[in-house]
Amino acid sequence: MPRQIPVGDAPLKQPVWDLPTRVVHWLLAALITFSWWSVHHHHTDWHIWSGIAILTLLLFRLMWGFVGSSTARWSSFIRGPRAVVNYLKGKWTGIGHTPLGALSVMAMFLAVAVQVSLGLISQDEDGIFFGPLAHLVSSDTSDKARDIHEFWFESVIVPLIALHVAAIIFYRLRGRKLTKAMITGRADLGSAAPMRAARWWVALICIVIAFAIARWVVAGAPPFGS
Amino acid sequence: MRRVTFVVAFSVIATAAVAAPLSRQQALQVMHVRHEGMETIGKNNKALHRELVSGSPFMPTVRSSAANIANLAGQATRWFPAGTGPDVANTGAKPEIWQNQADFIAKLRTFQAAARAMNAAAAGTDVGVMNARFDAMDNACKACHDKYRSEMHH
Numbered sequence: 520m521p522r523q524i525p526v527g528d529a530p531l532k533q534p535v536w537d538l539p540t541r542v543v544h545w546l547l548a549a550l551i552t553f554s555w556w557s558v559h560h561h562h563t564d565w566h567i568w569s570g571i572a573i574l575t576l577l578l579f580r581l582m583w584g585f586v587g588s589s590t591a592r593w594s595s596f597i598r599g600p601r602a603v604v605n606y607l608k609g610k611w612t613g614i615g616h617t618p619l620g621a622l623s624v625m626a627m628f629l630a631v632a633v634q635v636s637l638g639l640i641s642q643d644e645d646g647i648f649f650g651p652l653a654h655l656v657s658s659d660t661s662d663k664a665r666d667i668h669e670f671w672f673e674s675v676i677v678p679l680i681a682l683h684v685a686a687i688i689f690y691r692l693r694g695r696k697l698t699k700a701m702i703t704g705r706a707d708l709g710s711a712a713p714m715r716a717a718r719w720w721v722a723l724i725c726i727v728i729a730f731a732i733a734r735w736v737v738a739g740a741p742p743f744g745s
Numbered sequence: 746m747r748r749v750t751f752v753v754a755f756s757v758i759a760t761a762a763v764a765a766p767l768s769r770q771q772a773l774q775v776m777h778v779r780h781e782g783m784e785t786i787g788k789n790n791k792a793l794h795r796e797l798v799s800g801s802p803f804m805p806t807v808r809s810s811a812a813n814i815a816n817l818a819g820q821a822t823r824w825f826p827a828g829t830g831p832d833v834a835n836t837g838a839k840p841e842i843w844q845n846q847a848d849f850i851a852k853l854r855t856f857q858a859a860a861r862a863m864n865a866a867a868a869g870t871d872v873g874v875m876n877a878r879f880d881a882m883d884n885a886c887k888a889c890h891d892k893y894r895s896e897m898h899h
Contacts, residue, residue, distance in 0.1 A: 561891040645890065646790030647883045654798060658791045
């Protein structure tokens, strides 16, 4: 890929990830880690609240994918197989998620959404802790949901995280610092057009809606409990 | 002095009775009964919780679940003889149970008392009292499980 010739001491850094996208990314990483730790250290109550926080993040990110900055939008990075092939042939010139990386983003988003949904209807084996929507299904269903919830983490979430980290290391070895861009929000984009930023108050509206929906789920959803 | 002698003698006999090594068959039998018993307690606790969180608990379920838990809690006294730990077969019972036996027994007694109290509340009509007793019982379960149960119990 053509790289811009540095002007002065450093290459010109341009915006590629907006603040909400970065905050969601790092909070998600932290909360998934915390969820794993807390459930293995007798803090199932914290585990459930962590899951609800993740639900809030997913809801926000879903909306931000429609009204957020250009690189955060689903429409900007969900592409067909031909785009993936072209990217692998080195013919991709966009910014943000690459067509291949977008597949990883989608897989992780969906996998975490499934995980949260399973958690919401789960109960622990002792009958002490219950997901906020567990009362909407039978006791047997809640037990099964918990079994799948455990299986899903080990068999889907962890491998996807491993693949994600491996890909970042792979690109780093080829000289691309993806992690730094996800922290600073800026990268050397060459001649490509930079990100078009969304307005801050749009993010605020999305946050309010995400919290409201999460609050509704915590209350026990439909007409609040059975 | 005579009293001390009596206590010592009694302790020796009691310990000998408890510590009489179990055959492998007996140990596995106890572990099986323990596993089934704990699972049944869990099942009843789930049913009880589901009734109590609903606005209008179905009392027959509350009463039968509370009674089953209290009954099994009483039997639990016999579920942890020495020689039924993870060195014998796959179990969630940690070796610490037999290393801190006094603490373990105190926690078991707390649970048994909490289960009896829950059962007594279920016989009445005050849902507020039932909820309070239920929380106390859950705390008793958790206090023991956090310390003495490993994750290897499936």
